[in-house]
Amino acid sequence: MTLSPDITDLLARARADLRMGVPVVLGSDHGLLVLSVESLGPQRLADVIALGPDVDLVLTGRRATTLKAPAYDGDIARVALPKDATLEWVQAVADPADDLSHPMKGPLRIRRDGDAQLHRLAVTLAKSARLLPAVVTAPVEDAAEFASDHALTRIDPDTAAPRLGASVLFEEVVAARVPLRAAQNARLHVFRPEDGSEEHYAIEIGHPDRVKPVLARLHSACFTGDLLGSLKCDCGPQLNAALEAMGEAGEGVLLYLNQEGRGIGLANKMRAYALQDQGFDTVEANHRLGFEDDERDFRIGAELLRKLGFGSVRLMTNNPAKIAMMEKQGITVAERVPLKVGENPHNTDYLATKARKSGHLL
Ligand SMILES: Nc1nc2c(ncn2[C@@H]2O[C@H](COP(=O)(O)OP(=O)(O)OP(=O)(O)O)[C@@H](O)[C@H]2O)c(=O)[nH]1
Numbered sequence: 251m252t253l254s255p256d257i258t259d260l261l262a263r264a265r266a267d268l269r270m271g272v273p274v275v276l277g278s279d280h281g282l283l284v285l286s287v288e289s290l291g292p293q294r295l296a297d298v299i300a301l302g303p304d305v306d307l308v309l310t311g312r313r314a315t316t317l318k319a320p321a322y323d324g325d326i327a328r329v330a331l332p333k334d335a336t337l338e339w340v341q342a343v344a345d346p347a348d349d350l351s352h353p354m355k356g357p358l359r360i361r362r363d364g365d366a367q368l369h370r371l372a373v374t375l376a377k378s379a380r381l382l383p384a385v386v387t388a389p390v391e392d393a394a395e396f397a398s399d400h401a402l403t404r405i406d407p408d409t410a411a412p413r414l415g416a417s418v419l420f421e422e423v424v425a426a427r428v429p430l431r432a433a434q435n436a437r438l439h440v441f442r443p444e445d446g447s448e449e450h451y452a453i454e455i456g457h458p459d460r461v462k463p464v465l466a467r468l469h470s471a472c473f474t475g476d477l478l479g480s481l482k483c484d485c486g487p488q489l490n491a492a493l494e495a496m497g498e499a500g501e502g503v504l505l506y507l508n509q510e511g512r513g514i515g516l517a518n519k520m521r522a523y524a525l526q527d528q529g530f531d532t533v534e535a536n537h538r539l540g541f542e543d544d545e546r547d548f549r550i551g552a553e554l555l556r557k558l559g560f561g562s563v564r565l566m567t568n569n570p571a572k573i574a575m576m577e578k579q580g581i582t583v584a585e586r587v588p589l590k591v592g593e594n595p596h597n598t599d600y601l602a603t604k605a606r607k608s609g610h611l612l
């Protein structure tokens with residue numbers, strides 16, 4: 251029945267629910283009730299605790315490492331929630347903001363019994379909702395009935411798992427001419443994903459030949475650098491320099507990918523900035539929050555290039571991982587075009603860390 255939501259729609263709904271603080275249910279028999287820590291209120295926490303003794307606070311393995319807690323489940327850790335846990339305690343364990351001023355969060359009792367598959371799915375969902383990757387969970391018997399009684403979105407893990415790992419399909423919504431300072435013959439294409447996540451854009455300059463390698467830039471959104479002129483990174487100058495180079499060459503394509511903060515979203519990037527002010531570098535800050543160094547899905551860039559008809563690029567980047575990802579996704583990188591602009595006293599450490607830890611070319 252096409253009038254009912256499919257698994258892609260349900261996942262989008264689940265992400266929106268988690269962001270609003272509404273619980274979602276995973277599974278059909280012995281299932282799991284899931285709430286995002288970030289959007290949790292005191293009453294809902296009390297209601298979850300009242301459900302039984304097996305309520306957990308689920309974190310990523312990265313966050314557990316920072317807390318010096320063993321991650322028995324590998325990439326996640328299930329912290330048994332004390333019966334008297336307050337919202338402040340839950341948030342302090344999940345969010346590293348006060349790690350330095352209040353280092354004692356434990357002792358934490360980490361669960362190692364039972365199956366953690368649904369808990370893992372819950373953290374993946376929170377991450378894909380661009381929330382702090384931390385959830386409170388409670389087992390529920392007859393999950394389907396529980397979800398229906400409480401009008402909650404329910405996800406079947408077997409159908410969700412392949413969907414969550416799959417690449418997203420896009421549809422071009424519209425394209426129109428937008429004369430730019432750097433290039434008057436520019437067109438902006440808007441691409442909308444089928445899964446309700448962010449739209450991405452392509453700025454096509456001139457009429458590049460689809461057969462020859464096109465001068466291309468995969469630019470990841472940086473609200474602070476692109477719009478505000480932040481000096482903490484080099485994104486704004488890179489964006490402008492790429493457009494100017496394309497303007498001068500008379501053709502090129504710039505993908506503006508809404509993968510703010512290397513895919514963790516602006517709120518989490520600002521959490522990372524707050525940690526950087528405490529002395530952590532850009533990679534350490536991501537890890538303390540529970541994220542990997544880079545959470546971007548590079549398949550999106552390749553998919554959009556293909557949709558526009560490009561199979562080969564002269565890629566403007568200093569990031570070898572980007573080149574490798576494009577090649578892996580079937581886009582030929584005929585040449586790397588360095589894009590070294592925007593260094594200033596505020597971002598020298600940031601650029602040095604990227605070179606040292608993420609392999610960026612100097
Ligand atoms: N998580 C996080 N993201 C950041 C930080 N500074 C910049 N970003 C984001 O990083 C992305 C840009 O990625 P970079 O790593 O600077 O560069 P790159 O795209 O990998 O490589 P280039 O093609 O050489 O620019 C943008 O989405 C920014 O919002 C930070 O300190 N933490």
Ligand SMILES: [Zn+2]
Nearest residue numbers: 472475483485
């Ligand atoms: Zn930036």
